[in-house]
Amino acid sequence: xxxxxxxxxxxxxxxxxxxxxxxxxxxxxxxxxxxxxxxxxxxxxxxxxxxxxxxxxxxxxxxxxxxxxxxxxxxxxxxxxxxxxxxxxxxxxxxxxxxxxxxxxxxxxxxxxxxxxxxxxxxxxxxxxxxxxxxxxxxxxxxxxxxxxxxxxxxxxxxxxxxxxxxxxxxxxxxxxxxxxxxxxxxxxxxxxxxxxxxxxxxxxxxxxxxxxxxxxxxxxxxxxxxxxxxxxxxxxxxxxxxxxxxxxxxxxxxxxxxxxxxxxxxxxxxxxxxxxxxxxxxxxxxxxxxxxxxxxxxxxxxxxxxxxxxxxxxxxxxxxxxxxxxxxxxxxxxxxxxxxxxxxxxxxxxxxxxxxxxxxxxxxxxxxxxxxxxxxxxxxxxxxxxxxxxxxxxxxxxxxxxxxxxxxxxxxxxxxxx
RNA sequence: CGGGCCGUAGUGUAACGGCAGCACGAGUCCUUUGGGAGGAUUUAGUCUGGGUUCAAAUCCCAGCGGCCCGACCA
Numbered sequence: 001x002x003x004x005x006x007x008x009x010x011x012x013x014x015x016x017x018x019x020x021x022x023x024x025x026x027x028x029x030x031x032x033x034x035x036x037x038x039x040x041x042x043x044x045x046x047x048x049x050x051x052x053x054x055x056x057x058x059x060x061x062x063x064x065x066x067x068x069x070x071x072x073x074x075x076x077x078x079x080x081x082x083x084x085x086x087x088x089x090x091x092x093x094x095x096x097x098x099x100x101x102x103x104x105x106x107x108x109x110x111x112x113x114x115x116x117x118x119x120x121x122x123x124x125x126x127x128x129x130x131x132x133x134x135x136x137x138x139x140x141x142x143x144x145x146x147x148x149x150x151x152x153x154x155x156x157x158x159x160x161x162x163x164x165x166x167x168x169x170x171x172x173x174x175x176x177x178x179x180x181x182x183x184x185x186x187x188x189x190x191x192x193x194x195x196x197x198x199x200x201x202x203x204x205x206x207x208x209x210x211x212x213x214x215x216x217x218x219x220x221x222x223x224x225x226x227x228x229x230x231x232x233x234x235x236x237x238x239x240x241x242x243x244x245x246x247x248x249x250x251x252x253x254x255x256x257x258x259x260x261x262x263x264x265x266x267x268x269x270x271x272x273x274x275x276x277x278x279x280x281x282x283x284x285x286x287x288x289x290x291x292x293x294x295x296x297x298x299x300x301x302x303x304x305x306x307x308x309x310x311x312x313x314x315x316x317x318x319x320x321x322x323x324x325x326x327x328x329x330x331x332x333x334x335x336x337x338x339x340x341x342x343x344x345x346x347x348x349x350x351x352x353x354x355x356x357x358x359x360x361x362x363x364x365x366x367x368x369x370x371x372x373x374x375x376x377x378x379x380x381x382x383x384x385x386x387x388x389x390x391x392x393x394x395x396x397x398x399x400x401x402x403x404x405x406x407x408x409x410x411x412x413x414x415x416x417x418x419x
Numbered sequence: 420c421g422g423g424c425c426g427u428a429g430u431g432u433a434a435c436g437g438c439a440g441c442a443c444g445a446g447u448c449c450u451u452u453g454g455g456a457g458g459a460u461u462u463a464g465u466c467u468g469g470g471u472u473c474a475a476a477u478c479c480c481a482g483c484g485g486c487c488c489g490a491c492c493a
Contacts, residue, residue, distance in 0.1 A: 016426090
């Protein structure tokens with residue numbers, strides 16, 4: 001993509017009333033636009049990041065047999081009435097047809113909707129197990145949205161739901177999802193701590209969260225410094241876990257207290273929703289039983305914000321390759337002479353022909369300094385420069401965003417090593 | 420939902436109750452081109468509604484909006 005055609009621009013100054021680092025950098029870089037508190041638009045650069053994360057998650061969901069589908073954002077009142085979850089604080093209610101009383105909510109989760117759908121197709125143990133997921137915007141009227149992309153009122157979520165004949169089968173799949181989540185976060189470049197936590201309004205069982213350690217996290221967790229076993233503060237009291245206590249699991253390490261961002265969670269739901277929607281199956285003995293369910297979520301915007309919180313320096317974002325909107329930032333520096341322009345085009349065409357994703361800063365009459373600052377702020381993993389200097393050496397200059405040194409090399413050499 | 424801070428141009432900032440100014444951006448022209456270049460010129464603003472006052476960006480009230488702390492949190 002040519003930067004001269006990109007409709008967004010970078011901002012030199014931090015937005016006046018953001019203190020959250022992910023909000024500052026993402027807004028300044030033109031990745032996102034804040035429409036309202038906790039409500040963001042994803043601009044071309046930011047949307048590419050979301051697409052990258054989406055694809056990683058999709059691959060890992062498919063790898064554990066997840067079937068992708070798409071459900072409505074408008075959820076009729078009867079769904080939430082059935083599970084007793086209509087009257088919740090965070091619900092954005094939408095008026096119904098006749099009496100103007102709320103008849104819908106903007107979906108903040110989809111257990112009820114999918115359970116009803118599934119009940120049409122599941123009748124025998126032979127129909128189980130299976131899992132289905134979607135990427136969809138969720139609406140949650142948070143009392144207080146905060147920290148840029150970390151807690152919003154509208155956000156894209158991957159929600160996976162699984163259906164099983166037994167608690168044991170659910171547990172086996174639950175572990176598989178946990179494995180998939182570990183892979184997802186690893187691929188995205190963030191280290192997520194597997195943490196025991198409470199289930200909130202979803203389930204009475206304990207659940208598991210994937211927590212990325214960060215001072216801006218709103219969760220407090222206790223992590224064993226020996227075996228890594230971790231527990232959210234919200235259940236630590238009942239487990240008699242506190243800072244400095246000996247680990248309940250390995251009996252060797254001690255718990256240290258950490259702030260963390262919850263980037264994903266997995267819930268064993270049991271039969272709460274299947275009972276509410278009469279989702280049953282006939283077992284091998286010909287008897288009816290409620291289906292056992294699990295649900296599993298990842299917030300895409302929060303994951304993006306978390307990556308920025310983890311990967312940045314004083315100059316800007318330092319995207320891990322898997323999440324970067326483009327792999328390469330190609331800059332043409334110096335006066336736009338015909339020779340230099342031609343050289344830039346040749347490199348750009350060579351890179352794109354090789355299938356590489358390039359943001360090409362072909363802007364004329366923009367000073368070298370400004371282009372370099374922009375490149376640092378936007379934070380693509382590899383920076384290539386074409387200038388009089390590199391032209392004279394008949395090479396291009398390569399610098400990794402995460403490193404200080406640059407080096408000159410031939411275009412063909414670069415393409416060969418990078419692919 | 421309680422508390423605090425704050426709303427001035429696209430962005431960031433000034434202005435004692437007394438002519439709304441500066442920088443960046445954007446437009447035009449000239450010069451410049453490896454770490455946010457220089458000059459000339461143009462452009463654009465006091466969140467909304469009420470009140471006090473000769474006079475309000477400034478003081479008061481209400482609303483709307485933003486950020487932060489807390490409560491809550493899926």
